[in-house]
Amino acid sequence: MAFTLAPLPYDFNALEPHIDARTMEIHHGKHHQAYVTNLNNAIAGTDAENMSIEDICKNISKFPAPVRNNGRVHCNHTFFWSIMAPNAGGVPKGVLGDAINAAFGSFDEFKTKFNAAGVGRFGSGWAWLIKNSAGKLEICSTPNQDNPLMDIAEVKGTPLLGCDVWEHAYYLNYQNRRPDYLAAWWNVVNWDAVAKSF
Ligand code: MN
Secondary structure (H helix, E strand, O other): OOOOOOOOOOOOOOOOOOOOHHHHHHHHHHHHHHHHHHHHHHHOOOHHHHOOHHHHHHOHHHOOHHHHHHHHHHHHHHHHHHOEOOOOOOOOOHHHHHHHHHHHOOHHHHHHHHHHHHHHOOOOEEEEEEEOOOOOEEEEEEEOOOOOOOOOOOOOOEEEEEEEOOHHHOHHHHOOOHHHHHHHHHHHEOHHHHHHHO
């Protein structure tokens, strides 16, 4: 069964002024669509056709390069759209908020560390908040389109939050100012969605 690009759960302009409509339109409709098309071409007639995108990531080392590359990208972007929302941001409450405070000292310290992971990622990549196999929260970053689900990830775990720090995610509005993009991005984090997966 082929993978499909789900429509965004909000309008292209819904995350403005933090992420502009044109960036969302190109990022979702052009970048992500191309990855889905390439992934479907790569898995046609193989066992991967019957696997979930998460299971492909968990076994990523077993696949040829076109599946490895496009599979992880599809997984990352599908996740990315789901953890953003208009009229979002703020401070996570309840058990998730407590867990973040316990793991990082405070929400502000968590944000500082997450921002450092995103800004410090040389070139293109992602910053993540994950739950590791011990059930503990951790911040990590991955190069290119790698993710913590992958069997060959340096730091493994289940992503709870992820930020795309490729230039295509912010260049139209922020150019070289990745720290400004990250600062604005917190205003669109959908903590309800993060709490559900936690
Ligand atoms: Mn991207």
